[in-house]
Amino acid sequence: MLRLRPYKACDAETIVTWIKDEMTFYKWSAGRLGQYPITADDMNTYYQSFAYTDHYFEMTAFDEMGIAGHLMMRFLDEEKKELRFGFIIVDGEKRGKGYGKEMLKLAIGYAFETLKTERITIGVFENNEPARRCYESVGFRATGRVEMYSILGEKWTCRELELRQE
Numbered sequence: 001m002l003r004l005r006p007y008k009a010c011d012a013e014t015i016v017t018w019i020k021d022e023m024t025f026y027k028w029s030a031g032r033l034g035q036y037p038i039t040a041d042d043m044n045t046y047y048q049s050f051a052y053t054d055h056y057f058e059m060t061a062f063d064e065m066g067i068a069g070h071l072m073m074r075f076l077d078e079e080k081k082e083l084r085f086g087f088i089i090v091d092g093e094k095r096g097k098g099y100g101k102e103m104l105k106l107a108i109g110y111a112f113e114t115l116k117t118e119r120i121t122i123g124v125f126e127n128n129e130p131a132r133r134c135y136e137s138v139g140f141r142a143t144g145r146v147e148m149y150s151i152l153g154e155k156w157t158c159r160e161l162e163l164r165q166e
Helices: 009-018 022-029 040-048 099-114 129-137
Strands: 003-006 056-063 066-075 082-090 119-125 141-151 154-164
Touching (some): 009 082, 066 099, 082 099, 099 119
Antiparallel strands (some): 056 066, 066 082, 119 154
């Protein structure tokens, strides 16, 4: 059974091992965490800069075997009505087995029921089809908003998806 808990600094040691190559790193982080390869210290330093805010929530998914996934949530507005999911990743050994979908369902429940947000957004690169399918499988839909990134000497298109409280 998958559960969600607040991220701990020691989780980074495991999470960074899931990022096997530069392409995976940029699909996951859009370069917001610096350069590849990322270290546990890099990840923790980034999160530490938000440690004393009530707008950032780093979460770790786990089951009886240990850490299975990770994501962060951040409010986009002062009224705390809009929340953005990011840095969504699942252990490579568990991909394609429903862990990502289950982790997102848990995070969505937390966002709507506990944080009382009204809208959740996610950005997904067009070259990350498995992630887009996963997000859509839990109800996210395209907003039409597109952002361009320059990554690895290429132009990457990032599409925004959203989910609204019903």
